Amino acid sequence: ILNTIFFYLCQRKAKTFELPLLASHFYTIMQDCVPGLTLDLKLSSYKKFSKFLQHQQEINNLISIDEIKPGVLAITSFNLTNNEQLDSFRTPLWLKNYLTKASDVAAAAAAASVTESEFSNTKYTFPVITELWKTNSRVNELLGCSSSTHYLRADEVRQAVRSYVIRNNLNSDKQVKLDSILIRLFKTKDESTMLIGWNELNNAVFDAMSPCTELSFVHLEQPIRINGHIQPIELECIDRNRKRQTFIRYLDTYQINLNELCKRIRQGASVSAVINDTDETKRTGRVVMAQGNQNSFITRLLKDDYGVPSKYIKEI
Template sequence: MFAKSFRVKSNTVIKGSDRRKLKADISAAFPSLTADELSELIPNKEELNVVKIYAHKGDAVILYVLHKNPLFFELEKRLYPTVYLLWMYPALLPTFRTWAPVIQKLIGGADLMLPGVVVPPSGLPDVKKGACCAVTVVSNRAPVAVGTAAISSEEMHSLGMKGRGVAVLHTYMDHLWAFGDKSGPPSVPDEDCGEEMSEEECDVPEEAEEKEDEILEKPSEDQWCPDASACSGIEELSVAEQEEEKEIMDALLLQCFLHALKSKVKKSELPLLTSTFLRNHMFACCPSGKQIDLKKSSYKKLSKFLQTMQQQHNLVRVKELAKGVESIVEVDWKNRELRSFSLPEEKDVEASPVQDGGRGEIPYNPPEITTLYSVSARLEPLFLDANKRKGATMHAAEVRSIITEYVKRNELVAVNNKNYVTIDPTLCDCLLEKSEYQEIECLKWDDLFTRTLGRMQECYQVVHPGQAPITKKGHIEPIDISVASRGSNKKVTLVKNLEAYGVDPAAVAAALQHRVQASSVLQPVPGARDRVSVQIQGNQIHQVGSLLLDHYQIPRKYIQGLDKAPKGGKKK
């Protein structure tokens, strides 16, 4: 679940009532913990943070963080311990043992297969299907993975120890582990690895032992374990699945590519931006129920895929017409592979949605744009207790929460008037000017928050549906609409910075051309890589504004130049 990076939604200090509820929930989920151990995990006076995140597949997860380390994560209202907690209490969960080289596969996102489980003399732990359990390596009881039992221990025996054993959720060295202090597992001697087991049973053979460090640092094709079939069952399944996934995606890409060339692209459209070709044509040709994902293919990037289509298939010719902007400049319509390609039946292809103005464009969902604030060097002392270092970003509400907690924790609310906050040395250094040091002893709450936000670096975060969030410093550059003159006093309308909002300039150009029946062109923006501007004849600000506001649902505050539209929307 945490093999890939996740997005942090919020990070706040837990409230007193929530702290008590959490302690009760932990006690119910893990009844073996004593009252003293619960108090150690959920101390009354020490800061405990609640971090809400979205995993890379969109799952909402809640982390409970103490002393910078996540101790528990909550998924679908169920609590799971992290490896940091299990290193404190190794016997908290039933455990399955495996060989060290297998751990690298688990870190990469694989589940623990039963052929890779080492059965101790005492037998497998008694678990039911779905029970929370841990994974350890031979000779060390410190858990390195957490998950749920795929089947009961009885079924494991009845199936001859074949199939999936543990559905892994979290491992040592994954992104959840990296959210903490990144410490390594302690050495906890394995009680079963003693007199009851022979040296041959307890140790990895010399060949594997010599490669163990290399295996753990970098996956190798020749990884193996004492029982070759035990580890190969995991390794081959994982590699086979990955290769099969690549082959399926490669075939889908080729099908959509040929379909798009044969039925969507017209000679008059060339040269055609490669990004436009992917969005407007290939996506539209994707069969229902399937989705193009270049990262899951062997090509990884669109440019590499098109390069293969050019060099090995001789289907197209791609050229960089502007720096960093590639276009398809030629299509070999007589290519044997293209001519022999049979178009799928219409029912198997997702119909291109009819949109307001632009024909053949994939559905557009406006991005979520959020203002964030970054901790500056001057304000860092004020945020240290909340584990926020220089450069950490957060929402204004989180800033207010941290400042409020700081004031209350240090008992700075004015005794005579609770609307004021007493200035302590830290607040003085962070928020006051030198000329105010001797003059100001208290600040109103609103003034306190305003000064704090005013001294932080303003940032913004753009989240497009289904994509990783993009965070940048400063203010997001608005979409700029302007009118310029081009010889003989002819006017043209220019639209810039559409890409920042996930809007395809080619789609906008086509939509405007259809609306106003005037020619439009795309021009590279000087000094800006992978950015183009839309140019259309006449003063079309009214039409551009209508398209962006009504169809693309871009908030008016992010569009600059609407005030220059002619009255009544008439062209000049």
């Protein structure tokens, strides 16, 4: 199976590859040819992908490989002329069926990411992010809102509280008297005897409301609202099976083109970078996985190329 896919790519796709081509990226290309089928090197006679590539270089003379960085193997050239094995190769039916399935998968993925592909060639502009607070029945009367839900900035909430207190003559020597409206915010306070400070009152109002975040993108007419405080882009370096990998999460929240980001990581850091579907995807959005510890490089890339402020990048 490995040799068949390899010969197919050499015969049909090699001229389109940008060299040097990372061995890890080439393995991903091979895997993408057979969706649903795992290419497990441990079950093959080669055991490791590097051994497989060495075989193609030394025995079949189809490629040249080199270590472009310590521990980073890449294909530096394809030798496609005057090779009898390659000239006589014909794509078998089973691989054609997988390739058709791979084409369908790619088409479905493209349809599911219309927004991303539509703006892939447009310079990314970081959204305007506004933290808001959602009103409810406990605070609507206090804040002068109707019975429907409203979204207010923190400064608007404080100003509305201040206006209510002054309008109802509840301020008393830098403190606030509780009335029947304000007492709703507290479970243990007695309206007839209690004075509270401004900070305690404001904190009680915010505790009674729900936080949300509004993101305004230049390519969208209407802003997007998400419940809760926004999560920063998360970078985590993990050692797995004696290999160090960097995981980048919460990119979908900021509508960053993941394919473009992977390409920039591959070109800038000369390491493999792929979109990885994991069990945490529902919580964090799609995850980008890069080879090695790339925290510093990716942080600089997000700041310089994508304009992401430091407060929205978190290393864990």
